[in-house]
Amino acid sequence: xxxxxxxxxxxxxxxxxxxxxxxxxxxxxxxxxxxxxxxxxxxxxxxxxxxxxxxxxxxxxxxxxxxxxxxxxxxxxxxxxxxxxxxxxxxxxxxxxxxxxxxxxxxxxxxxxxxxxxxxxxxxxxxx
Numbered sequence: 238x239x240x241x242x243x244x245x246x247x248x249x250x251x252x253x254x255x256x257x258x259x260x261x262x263x264x265x266x267x268x269x270x271x272x273x274x275x276x277x278x279x280x281x282x283x284x285x286x287x288x289x290x291x292x293x294x295x296x297x298x299x300x301x302x303x304x305x306x307x308x309x310x311x312x313x314x315x316x317x318x319x320x321x322x323x324x325x326x327x328x329x330x331x332x333x334x335x336x337x338x339x340x341x342x343x344x345x346x347x348x349x350x351x352x353x354x355x356x357x358x359x360x361x362x363x364x365x
Contacts, residue, residue, distance in 0.1 A: 264288055268344030270361060272303035272334060276350035277310065284331040285324065291343060292334045300334050307332070341365045 265288065269280045272294040280290045294300050311328065314320035333340075341347050347365065351357055 262345070264345045266291065266344050268293065268341045268347045269350055270338070270341065270347065270365075271350035271352070272299060272307075273350065273352075276348075277303060277307050279348055279350055280332055281307065281311070281328055284328040288331065290332045291340045292332060293338055293340060294334065294336055296336055300336050303334050307334075338364055 267280075267283050267288055268291045269276045269283070270293045272280075272292050276292060276294075280292045284290045292303060294303050308325075308329070311320055311325045315322060315325060349358060349361060351361055
């Protein structure tokens with residue numbers, strides 16, 4: 238893998254640590270493009286580890302829907318006693334949901350989680 242490319246292993250996040258080399262800069266902000274089930278789940282996991290997340294969706298309606306579904310998902314976790322209200326508030330405070338694809342420039346890491354369409358993924362990568 239080229240030196241200038243960095244890959245974040247999602248398994249590292251699920252263990253609760255971000256193991257980095259001494260000369261690596263810490264990841265402070267992550268961008269997730271696509272706020273479907275996968276994108277929301279990735280965003281929630283990353284935010285739960287203390288990293289700010291920008292979650293990008295296609296339009297205003299999808300942004301509103303993503304916010305609602307993210308909250309509903311966390312409410313279900315609270316009902317199952319796997320999350321507290323404080324954890325939910327912390328995750329939401331670290332998560333920004335927007336339709337502005339230009340926000341991708343603010344991420345130390347960008348994760349693509351859009352529909353499984355090669356053409357859509359190619360078009361997205363051309364944009365960013």
